[in-house]
Amino acid sequence: MRIIHLGKIVPLNLVLLLLLLGVAACRGEGRTAKKLAQDSQLAQESATGKSLDGGFTFNAVTLDQTDERGNAIWKIKAKQAVYSNNNKIAQIETPIGDLFQDGKLLYHVTGQQGEVHEDGQKVFLKGNIVATDIQNGVVLRGNELEWRPQEDILIVRNQLIGTHKQVDVTAQEARAFSRAKRIELIGKVVAISKQPILQMRTEHLIWEMEKEKMFSDRPVQIDRYVGTAIADRGVGDTGEVDLKTKIATLRKNGQLNVLDPPLQISSDLVVWNVEGKTVVSDNPVRIFHRVQQVTMTANKGRVDLEPKIAYLNGNVYGVGKRPPSQMRTDRMTWFIPTESFEAVGNVFYKQVDPPLTLTGPKAVGQLKDQTIVISGGSDGGRVYTEIIP
Numbered sequence: 001m002r003i004i005h006l007g008k009i010v011p012l013n014l015v016l017l018l019l020l021l022g023v024a025a026c027r028g029e030g031r032t033a034k035k036l037a038q039d040s041q042l043a044q045e046s047a048t049g050k051s052l053d054g055g056f057t058f059n060a061v062t063l064d065q066t067d068e069r070g071n072a073i074w075k076i077k078a079k080q081a082v083y084s085n086n087n088k089i090a091q092i093e094t095p096i097g098d099l100f101q102d103g104k105l106l107y108h109v110t111g112q113q114g115e116v117h118e119d120g121q122k123v124f125l126k127g128n129i130v131a132t133d134i135q136n137g138v139v140l141r142g143n144e145l146e147w148r149p150q151e152d153i154l155i156v157r158n159q160l161i162g163t164h165k166q167v168d169v170t171a172q173e174a175r176a177f178s179r180a181k182r183i184e185l186i187g188k189v190v191a192i193s194k195q196p197i198l199q200m201r202t203e204h205l206i207w208e209m210e211k212e213k214m215f216s217d218r219p220v221q222i223d224r225y226v227g228t229a230i231a232d233r234g235v236g237d238t239g240e241v242d243l244k245t246k247i248a249t250l251r252k253n254g255q256l257n258v259l260d261p262p263l264q265i266s267s268d269l270v271v272w273n274v275e276g277k278t279v280v281s282d283n284p285v286r287i288f289h290r291v292q293q294v295t296m297t298a299n300k301g302r303v304d305l306e307p308k309i310a311y312l313n314g315n316v317y318g319v320g321k322r323p324p325s326q327m328r329t330d331r332m333t334w335f336i337p338t339e340s341f342e343a344v345g346n347v348f349y350k351q352v353d354p355p356l357t358l359t360g361p362k363a364v365g366q367l368k369d370q371t372i373v374i375s376g377g378s379d380g381g382r383v384y385t386e387i388i389p
Contacts, residue, residue: 057082063090065120065149071103073149074123076116090116095125099147099154101178107154108132109145123147131156133176136209138183139163140174152179160185166212166243167193171205183207189216193243196274197225200241215240222248224274231259234272246275261308261336262290277305287312292339293321294367296332310334316343320367325351329363339368347374 057080064075076097083090095114099107112127125145131154132139143158157173162183172187185191185205191214192199201223202216220239224232234257236250250256254270256279257263266288267281285301287310288294299314311333318327318341330345342364349358349372358374365372 061092063092063116069103072098072100073120074099074147076109076114076123078114088117092116097123099123099149101149101152105134106178107147107176108134109147111145114145121148121150129156135178136181137164138176138209140176142174152177154178165194167191167207167214169205169207181208181210183209191241193241196246198241198248198274199223199225200239202239212244213240213242220250222250222272232272233257234270236270246273248272248274258303258305261305263303263336264288264290265303279303279305285312287334289336292368294339295319296334298332308336310336318367322368323351323353323370325349325367325370327363327367338366340364340366349374 059080061081062075062077063081065073067073074097076092076095078092078096079094081090081092092114094112096110097108098105099109109125109129109131111125111129114123114125116123123146127143129142129145130139131141131145140154140156140160140162142156142160144156146153146155146157148155154176155173156176160169160171160174162169162171162174162185169185169189169191171185171189173185175184175186177183183206185207187203189202189205190199191205191207199222200214200216200220202218202220204218205214205216207214215238217238219237220235222234222239222241223230234248234250234255236254237252239248239250239254241248248271250270250272252268254267256265256270256272258265258279264287265279265281265285267283267285269281269283271280272278273280280302282300284299285297287296287301287303296310296312296316296318298312298316301310301312303310311331313331316327316329316332318332319325326349327341327343328346328348329343331343333342335341342362344362347358347360347363349363350356351370358372360374361376363372363374
């Protein structure tokens with residue numbers, strides 16, 4: 001079976017001659033929509049076409065499009081194609097096809113219906129769409145597909161579901177860019193990584209396939225699941241998940257609520273190593289213990305979720321509510337389960353009941369029972385105690 005490609009470099013008289021020969025010789029030749037337009041003029045005097053409501057019907061047809069170099073752009077087989085002279089569009093039934101970029105096969109696509117515009121630069125498919133990315137293994141399902149080869153955009157929309165070995169996604173629309181190896185997900189996006197189970201919710205998500213990263217420039221929520229239950233939840237004005245390193249990053253009003261220990265960690269930069277079980281911020285950070293009712297702030301900090309130790313550096317300030325107390329220091333190590341601490345550098349401690357103020361180079365103690373020991377440190381610094389009657 002011959003497939004005749006219609007390109008801009010082919011003379012019109014040669015095309016018409018080939019079409020005349022092709023129509024007489026073979027019903028299943030390849031056609032672009034423009035070829036169908038020319039074939040429809042010949043179909044009135046041949047057995048290959050049948051007029052239907054002002055259009056012409058072609059059965060078991062193969063449509064294709066090539067670029068100026070002869071490289072395939074797309075090739076679609078259809079059970080039936082109906083060409084309309086009025087709107088210059090070929091309507092196709094049960095399309096199955098391949099989409100190409102730079103001569104390479106990119107996607108295998110199927111649908112229930114479709115249409116091809118006469119210029120061949122737009123292909124639409126509708127109904128039970130399945131688009132398989134041959135290079136990356138992503139499968140996009142929806143009810144509408146649009147292929148714009150000149151813009152290197154494949155769009156799948158309307159009840160979008162995407163599956164991949166690393167992550168599953170749902171959204172209102174997906175836009176795949178093959179050269180950039182990027183997929184943009186738009187509208188009510190939910191992305192779930194499989195190991196560990198992280199669920200990412202946002203309105204706009206960019207999935208960089210080669211870098212194995214997903215990031216959003218919109219408000220985002222990231223949940224870590226244990227089984228079917230949410231264990232930890234992070235939110236931020238923007239955020240990203242590195243699917244390879246299992247690190248989630250929250251920026252601009254970032255906040256991570258951890259189940260165990262029961263902490264709320266807030267900063268404009270929260271770096272959450274999910275598998276490493278650490279949370280790090282090099283920006284000013286606030287840590288609130290929801291049970292102990294203790295709040296710590298510092299210029300930067302790190303929390304090891306196992307063995308539940310927080311390390312705070314620079315302008316450390318702590319406030320306890322039960323009982324009321326305050327502490328300032330340069331550096332602090334906070335042993336969360338025992339509510340004990342070690343503070344180094346310019347330590348200031350104050351409690352209300354009984355009234356007491358302590359200052360010194362170093363301190364250890366427990367906030368919950370107000371047991372504090374101030375020492376002079378290795379440099380012999382002075383210790384001051386003030387008891388307020």
